Amino acid sequence: MDSHTIEFEINGKRASLEVVSHRTLLQVLREDLHLSGTKEGCGEGECGACTVLVDGRSVTACLTLAVEVDGCSVRTIEGESEGPDLSPLQEAFVKNHALQCGFCTPGMIMSARALLERNPSPTEDQIKEAIAGNLCRCTGYRPIIQAIREAAARRKDQSAKG
Amino acid sequence: MFPPFRYFKPKRIEEVTAFLAEHGESARILAGGTDLLVGMRRGEFTPDVLIDIKGIPELQNLSADNGTLPIGAAVSVNDLLDSAEVAALFPILIQTALRMASHQIRNRATVVGNLCNASPAADMGAALLALGARVTIASPRSRRVLPLGEFFTGVKKSALGRDEWVISVEADTPPPGSRMGFLKQARVRGPDLSTVNCAAVLLPDGALTLVLGAVAETPVVVTGCGSDKGNGIADRVREAIAPIDDVRGSAEYRMDLACLMTRRMVEKLTADSRRG
Known part of the structure; x- marks a missing residue:
């Protein structure tokens, strides 16, 4: 079977891995690296449950081949917390009850992370646009939007205090 | 999930053309993969070889020159949205890109891929046709330029021959006041x-x-x-x-x-x- 050695960074750590060509990034994250925070929903790029960041840009890991991330930096939900502490974004999700079953949450947080990094002060419409590719069947989205707004405001406060 | 295939990531356009000539219809071009990989998962395509074109610098081209904007085959829909030049000269492409898919799909999906998928509903197909765009097609014989209106031939069908592939789409800047x-x-x-x-x-x-x-x-x-x-x-x-x-x-x-x-x-x- 056609395989390739890929070198990449996963949540800040360097990794070198032998992958067969037809495995997705999602499969390699979950099955080889045991990073099972990233979920598989639809497997067709519609639901966003498998959203991860590749070189800072959000992508659906189900429609990305593992071999394609050779030389890239990959971030998953496991890289979101800072040691034992939740990130401000994660804390805002908890505080606002922005999840019920939790299946969409890792992808939702990765989309929110990508948004806040390209736009630290998003409007409500920009937040909605940024998570339009992440389906949630529990919350009705309001608490998720509120959590992202709060996390953005908190980041702004912190950088103002600097 | 996918049946096995071989993966190549060439660095030059000529290598892609040579791979296509060698493997014919058992090879497919991989750009963003947002149509190709979904189709493969559903069993609609069963390629033996995928040729990833994202390692070819020339295909990232998105810079207007002499009144013409070339959009290289590896340019993603979000690359287009990030371009101040496109926003200034081709607002129609920005309006179109904003209505396509989700942010994370647009990070991968390419403009040229949307054309090559040849869906009757392709949003970039409509916008680029309105601009009178042309595609540049590479093959082992030569390069040819085809008006986009002659490129689409049916549902998911294009005028591409089995050893041909699209390296870019070009649109001329409409005159001021358009x-x-x-x-x-x-x-x-x-x-x-x-x-x-x-x-x-x-x-x-x-x-x-x-x-x-x-x-x-x-x-x-x-x-x-x-x-x-x-x-x-x-x-x-x-x-x-x-x-x-x-x-x-x-x-x-x-x-x-x-x-x-x-x-x-x-x-x-x-x-x-x-x-x-």
């Missing part, structure tokens, strides 16, 4: 395929190019609009399109939508020019 727009009607406000889409460019001399998508086997350029922007244009639209029933809407609904969207487009472009 008006352009893109409208899309889908089942939901969020990411969805078009039930009907409509793209148009109105030149300062009054000539109108109107394109309707998801209403026939290929996107339709409604000919003979000339400067007739009154009621006659709806009759032309009715004659030009042949919508079908599918999960996104009935033929009858699409016919009405196409006429309504045409009217709104004409109002929008002429109101813009009065204001301008």
Whole structure:
């Protein structure tokens, strides 16, 4: 079977891995690296449950081949917390009850992370646009939007205090 | 999930062309993968070889030169949205890109891939047809340039030969004072395929190019609009399109939508020019 050695960074750590060509990034994250925070929903790029960041840009890991991330930096939900502490974004999700079953949450947080990094002060419409590719069947989205707004405001406060 | 295949990531255009010539229809080009990998998962395509073109610097080209904008085959829809030059010269492409898929899909999906998938509902197909764009096609023999109107030949069918592939699409900057727009009607406000889409460019001399998508086997350029922007244009639209029933809407609904969207487009472009 056609395989390739890929070198990449996963949540800040360097990794070198032998992958067969037809495995997705999602499969390699979950099955080889045991990073099972990233979920598989639809497997067709519609639901966003498998959203991860590749070189800072959000992508659906189900429609990305593992071999394609050779030389890239990959971030998953496991890289979101800072040691034992939740990130401000994660804390805002908890505080606002922005999840019920939790299946969409890792992808939702990765989309929110990508948004806040390209736009630290998003409007409500920009937040909605940024998570339009992440389906949630529990919350009705309001608490998720509120959590992202709060996390953005908190980041702004912190950088103002600097 | 996918049956095994071999993966190549060449660094030069000529290598891709050579791989395609060697493997023929058992090879597929991988750009963003957002149509290809979904199709492979569903068993619609079963390639033995995938040729990843994202390692070829030339295919990232997105820089207007001498009044022409080339969009290389590896340029993603979000790359387009990030370009100040595109925003200034081709607002229609920005309007179109913003209505396509979700942010994370747009980070991968390419403009040229949207054309090569050759869906009748391809939003970039409609917008680039309205701009009179052309594709540049590479093969072992030579390169050829084809007007986009001759590229789409049927549902998911293009004029590409088995050893040919698209390296870029080019659009000329419309003259100053041109008006352009893109409208899309889908089942939901969020990411969805078009039930009907409509793209148009109105030149300062009054000539109108109107394109309707998801209403026939290929996107339709409604000919003979000339400067007739009154009621006659709806009759032309009715004659030009042949919508079908599918999960996104009935033929009858699409016919009405196409006429309504045409009217709104004409109002929008002429109101813009009065204001301008």
